Amino acid sequence: MDGGSLEAVAIALALVTVASLLYLRLSRRPHIGIESASQVGNSPWSSGQIHREALQALCDGVLLRDPSGIIFEVNQTALDILGLRREDLLGRSTLHSLGIAMDGVKDSGESEQSILTSLREGRSSLGRAMTISHPDGSVRRLEVNSVPVYCSQSLAPTAIVTSFTDVTEKRLSEDRLQEANQQLLVAMAQSQDNAIEAARASAAKSEFLANMSHESRTPLNGILGMTELVLETPLSSDQRRYLRLVKSSGRTLLGLLNDILDVSKIEAGRLDLESVDFDPTEVVKRIGELLSVKAGDKGVLFTCWIDKNLPRLVRGDPTRFRQILINLVGNAIKFTEQGSVRIDAKAKLDDEGWQFTIKISDTGVGIPPDRIGLLFEAFTQADGSTTRKFGGTGLGLVISRKLARMMEGDVLVTSVLGKGSTFHVEVRFGRPKGSIPIETSSFAESVSELSLGGSSESIFETVRPVDQKHRVLVVEDNTVNQIVARKSLEMLGLTVDVANNGRHGLEMLAQTHYDLVFMDCQMPELDGFDATRLLRQGMHGSLDPMVPVVAMTAYALKGDRERCLDAGMDDYMTKPFDQVELRNKIRRWVQGYTQPIPSKTVESSVGLVSDSVFEEGVFLGRVLGDLDVARDAIRAFLEDVPKRLDEIEAANLNGQIGIIRDNAHAIKGASNNLGCRLLSKCATELEAWAREAGTSDDGVSLLQALMVAWTESRLRLHRFLENSASSTGSQRGNSSSSADGNSAKSSSQPDEGG
Numbered sequence: 001m002d003g004g005s006l007e008a009v010a011i012a013l014a015l016v017t018v019a020s021l022l023y024l025r026l027s028r029r030p031h032i033g034i035e036s037a038s039q040v041g042n043s044p045w046s047s048g049q050i051h052r053e054a055l056q057a058l059c060d061g062v063l064l065r066d067p068s069g070i071i072f073e074v075n076q077t078a079l080d081i082l083g084l085r086r087e088d089l090l091g092r093s094t095l096h097s098l099g100i101a102m103d104g105v106k107d108s109g110e111s112e113q114s115i116l117t118s119l120r121e122g123r124s125s126l127g128r129a130m131t132i133s134h135p136d137g138s139v140r141r142l143e144v145n146s147v148p149v150y151c152s153q154s155l156a157p158t159a160i161v162t163s164f165t166d167v168t169e170k171r172l173s174e175d176r177l178q179e180a181n182q183q184l185l186v187a188m189a190q191s192q193d194n195a196i197e198a199a200r201a202s203a204a205k206s207e208f209l210a211n212m213s214h215e216s217r218t219p220l221n222g223i224l225g226m227t228e229l230v231l232e233t234p235l236s237s238d239q240r241r242y243l244r245l246v247k248s249s250g251r252t253l254l255g256l257l258n259d260i261l262d263v264s265k266i267e268a269g270r271l272d273l274e275s276v277d278f279d280p281t282e283v284v285k286r287i288g289e290l291l292s293v294k295a296g297d298k299g300v301l302f303t304c305w306i307d308k309n310l311p312r313l314v315r316g317d318p319t320r321f322r323q324i325l326i327n328l329v330g331n332a333i334k335f336t337e338q339g340s341v342r343i344d345a346k347a348k349l350d351d352e353g354w355q356f357t358i359k360i361s362d363t364g365v366g367i368p369p370d371r372i373g374l375l376f377e378a379f380t381q382a383d384g385s386t387t388r389k390f391g392g393t394g395l396g397l398v399i400s401r402k403l404a405r406m407m408e409g410d411v412l413v414t415s416v417l418g419k420g421s422t423f424h425v426e427v428r429f430g431r432p433k434g435s436i437p438i439e440t441s442s443f444a445e446s447v448s449e450l451s452l453g454g455s456s457e458s459i460f461e462t463v464r465p466v467d468q469k470h471r472v473l474v475v476e477d478n479t480v481n482q483i484v485a486r487k488s489l490e491m492l493g494l495t496v497d498v499a500n501n502g503r504h505g506l507e508m509l510a511q512t513h514y515d516l517v518f519m520d521c522q523m524p525e526l527d528g529f530d531a532t533r534l535l536r537q538g539m540h541g542s543l544d545p546m547v548p549v550v551a552m553t554a555y556a557l558k559g560d561r562e563r564c565l566d567a568g569m570d571d572y573m574t575k576p577f578d579q580v581e582l583r584n585k586i587r588r589w590v591q592g593y594t595q596p597i598p599s600k601t602v603e604s605s606v607g608l609v610s611d612s613v614f615e616e617g618v619f620l621g622r623v624l625g626d627l628d629v630a631r632d633a634i635r636a637f638l639e640d641v642p643k644r645l646d647e648i649e650a651a652n653l654n655g656q657i658g659i660i661r662d663n664a665h666a667i668k669g670a671s672n673n674l675g676c677r678l679l680s681k682c683a684t685e686l687e688a689w690a691r692e693a694g695t696s697d698d699g700v701s702l703l704q705a706l707m708v709a710w711t712e713s714r715l716r717l718h719r720f721l722e723n724s725a726s727s728t729g730s731q732r733g734n735s736s737s738s739a740d741g742n743s744a745k746s747s748s749q750p751d752e753g754g
Contacts, residue, residue: 065160069093069116081142081166083134095130095162100142103129119148119160130164141171216257224250225681229612273406276588277432278318280356281310284345287325295333301340302333310347314354314429320403321427325358327396328411328423332362339363339420356409358425367415375413376401400425470590471495472516475505475531476552477523479636480670481575484622485518485552487629488582494590502531510541515590519569521553522665528552529567536568548589575669613709614716615675622673627724634717637670641710648686652703660699661690664706676713682706 055062061078065071074089082089082098092098095112102111115125128144144164148157227247231240288304295302325343332341344359367375375397401411409426472494474485482498489496497512499505503526505519521528528551538545550571551564561572570589573581586593623629644663651659668683686702 060163060165063089063162065162067120067157067159069160078164081140081164082132095144098132100130100132103131103141115146116160119146120157124148139168140166141168143167220250220254220257224254225612225677229678232612271406273317273320275315275317275430277313277315279312280314280318280321280345280347280429281306281312283318283322284325284343284358287322287329288343291326291329291333294330295336295341298333298336299338300333300336302342303340304343305345307346310345311349311354313432315432316407316427316429321407321429324400324403324411324425324427325360327400328360328425331396332360332364332421332423336362336364336420353428353430356425356427356429358427359422360425361420361422363420366417366419367413367421368417372413372415376411469495470515470593471497471512472518472586472590473497473499473505473508473512473514474518475499475502475523475528476518476520477501478520478666478670479640480633481520481673483629483633483636484673487623487626489518489586491624491626492583492586493594494586502526502528505531506534506540506542509535509547510543513543514547515593516586517547517549518552519549521551521564522662524662528569529563532568550585550589575672612677612681613679613712614720615677616720617675619673619675622675631721631724633674634721637674638714638717640670641667641714645707645710648703648706652699657690657694660694661687664690667706671713674717676709676717679706679709679713682709 055073056075056077058075058077061081062075063071063078064073071089071092074086079086079089082100084098089098115128118125125144125146128146130142130144132140132142134140142164144162146160146162149159149161150156151158224247227243227250231243231247235243284304284306288302292302292304329341329343339362341360341362344361345356347354347356349355397411404411404425404427407427407429409428411426412424413421414424415421470493472489474482474489474496476482476485476498477500486496486498497508497514499508501523502519505517506526509517519528519532523531526534532549532551534540535542535547535549536545548571549569550573551567551569552573552575553564564572571585573585620627620630623633644667648660648663651657651663664683664687668680668687671677671679671683682702682705686699686706689696689698689702
């Protein structure tokens, strides 16, 4: 092109390129009136000069190129961005020759030639990312647009307009943002890994606490048991006082271990809630009865209000519900020196079941506002100072809230310092599936007075059998346990058969239809686990392979329940028998069972002397005060134990650990049922030694302790037989009573070495 043509093209391109941008730029300046516009029109400047000046005023860099790519015009912004002089640009053919590299391609020159070809064909190139490196080492990043321009009626592009913007700062910000996002992703991944590790650590901690608290209870129970034994010996007043302090401290420690075990089980997700039908009103009432005495001892008024619309039957876990209320009400009494403690209980029914709201209010010391948030953290109290007045670990509130949340509720608190606190408990229970609740008196505190015995008045009831066809089978090899189980079940109005071992039990199940089977776990020939497996498989011709089976075992260790259920058993209970628990098992598994109606009480003039050698009151409670049954069980026991002790001594000489273990287990269960706690404890320790294959040298001393305990127990049992025989002499006649006592003594009295 000649000079005139280039100038014409430049003017045309300037018109096209800057028209809109110029308008926007001028619109930001003070408004130009008509007079100013007329003055511009009359100025000596030509329109070409105006357009060239407008091109220079653009904020974007602009290059004007002919169709072959030769640069023939450039604005000042382009020179500033590229860091070049005007004469260095004019006449160049490509951007690559200026040191501008196209991002993301290996050969920028070849790529630019393809772009020029596209432009000549009328296709635009927009948003190209390019980079220019300056001699001083700095790098600028550009966004480049190229479009073909047509003049008049030309079919081919007359020129090419290339504009570019410096986006270095923008790209740096994007890079920094991307880098920050990447770092955030890494941090989130690390945080997730840390959370997983923390969860594992928490689970390991909970498992450790559970194991430690469980294992710690064994020696602690030994300490408490031996303390009680020493308290029964002649002592000075100071010695007795010191030992009572030891006993009190031991019970406190035992309570703490139980709390730690509960917390660790909850945190480890290993605490399962029971689902049974129970009477919530009865639970609340019994808590009131139990703790009102404690409040009365402090001179604190205790009241309990229960909404009359409270349901008589719901489905849930009564033990854990009771634990929540015991913790909170006991806490309220502890922190209330004067005034009152009140329980308000109400409930409402919705589509999902019953929503209970229990409010426990007190007029105690109150809680500082800054400490309320810490109340439900483990080992935390509102008063965290070392000089605090009230003791405790702070675990009760933690356990209560966790249990409430497991019951789809919560525990909240409001308080005014110096005026008192109110704890709001919300829990949810389901609709009942039956019509008979379990007995809330199965809770230990509710029957503690009965368990202690010590009264010569009538404390046991007989029952008048009703016309029921319910028949149960007791599979038990120990004679004493057979007698106690039979009597306990017959007093509940059931017809009872007894099998001596698992094989005998399967034979009886093939001949008679039973509503329920109580299966001992450890028996000769065929134990309870294998017998239940064969029963479930329909072996030996059982009439009802799916008859409910309740395991009976002297063990109460972790995993025992699971082992029983895995064998096909339906339920689990530990020996010795608890009458209330036994009744609840029957209610749960025997369809249509109705509890017999109590009749007159049995008058007993036997002076009850309960201690660890022989808990007469506890034993009579298990046989419901029936002295005939009690005497039969004791005679069987006095006849059986000497034989087993002989076998243990012989096995000890011959190194037959298995025989020692089995006989010690049998003595443990039977003596426990009779209330011979000391003998049972010694047998338990000997059995544990044998189960460890006699790895220690304690066998001889444990056997000696067992012999000493047997001597004491035997004397007490003979004394009971003599006293009970004389007390019922008026009913049987003096002659028959005397003969009974003498025959029992002669038949069961072992020699001193037995």
